[in-house]
Amino acid sequence: MSDEEEFTALFRRHYPRVLAFVSRRTDQARAHDVVAETFATAWRHFARLPAEPLPWLYRVARNSLANEERAARRRARLFERMAGGGVPSAPDHAVSVVADAGLREALSRLSRLDREALLLIGWEGLDHDAAAHVLGCTAVTFKVRVHRARRRLARLLAAADQDQAPPPSRPYELHTAASQRGKSA
């Protein structure tokens, strides 16, 4: 099988999931650009693709999305300087498209990395090893992160459902995280 045939098979197998991954994180107009960039990168690096390339493709797509976000932030800062301030930051697309209001509120209170860890499990259906590859961390680190994130999400959802203000999270989270670190050691 030639490289072109192998790449075509890879493309047919993974295009739907990469498109879904990106579409969950940005608008449709940008999604197709990011998917195109992702597969173009895959073709340039075809010789070095891992045997199971989906996490690698997700990671490339995620980097591409991050580059777009950085460029958008720079544009916003420039606009802010020109306009004299007052430009609100754009909400995370993955949060803004969630229809469940309580869940949307809870997700918005999670850190970006915690939220992404949960989405990789809950929406992409990845196992810990694959999700860790996407985030560029070890499986152990990811496991700890997703464990904490699940707990925080459940707590925030419970608070949102009871229509109560969530507890002051920072000191509590820091205390909890420090305790967990001690236990995991």
Add this chain to the structure above:
Amino acid sequence: MTEQDAMTRLAAANPVPDADVHDSATSTRALFLQRAVLAQPRSRRRGFFLPGPKWRYAVVPAALAAVAAAAFAVVNRTSPPPRPPVQAGASTATPRSILAAAATQAEREGPRGQFVHATGTVARIVHLGPGAGYDVIRVDTVQSVQPAAGLPGEGWLTIGERGSSVRPLTAADATAYVADGSPGPAELPAAGEQTLYPDLAGDEPYAGELGDLPDDPARTGPAMLAWLAEAGQELPPDPQGWLFRTGTKLLDTFTAVAGGADRAKIYRMLAGLTGVRTLDGGADPLGRPARALAYTATTPRHGLVEWQVYLGPDSDRITYTQAVVRQPGAANAGLPAGAVQYSAAVTAVTWSDKP
């Protein structure tokens, strides 16, 4: 609300169910993209050794000549003699003076090419066998190309693609290693994702933009820690240690893409840390002249570890990094004090306008 309930609710809120994109690979848009991608040029690496003896024999002499020429150039540009008679000059320098000098060198670095090509090796201890088991050192080649001086572009890095090896850590390990059939690199358990520097301290990575960090050295470190807090990460229990390890990773020769001004900013931040000390000897573990810095801290599972960073004598490039176990912990209880948990050696650095 249980955690499982929360995850079920999250899964149910998926805005793009897989079923919605199931047939998308055969859409007109997808087929157009596929053809467009295949029409693009790509890395020459895969097609380098095409099947066919004539072609291969024609390439080998040329390749050898190219490698020899490159090696000559590299040796003359970056590599010092293997074991020069270096005196212990580092002991008279302070971490602050070494790092301040590196910052100045980083700022002065003029354009040499659009891409930095670095080669070297990474080594790490792998524990094998049932029961008490034994330890081996796995060594992998590293090759990387990164955009130089903060220029935009895409870099790449490979670990082990040009060869790997395994050797026992101690004489006692050698006996067990032979009895176990002397397993090679391919027989070692998969370590998951390959990384240059195993995370022994449980550090959260810094992923903010270096350009956004304040130039004032007194504010650079706090700004990095503030970024962690803004990202919702826990603050490190030892901020100085986190800043040392994270800062030196941002300056890593294999992966760094920062420009001179940003590199200088990080060096000046490092110069303001407490707990950093110099190492005597004036040479790195390969015997090359170097200025060495170290930071020692207790890790959650790997005991007391000393992170050592070696800078080239006339540049701000980090040429060697290693983590030395001073007192083993739960995860490396069988290691002797002084064992090197992992190391990374940069053996050649060149610049070119080609990726």
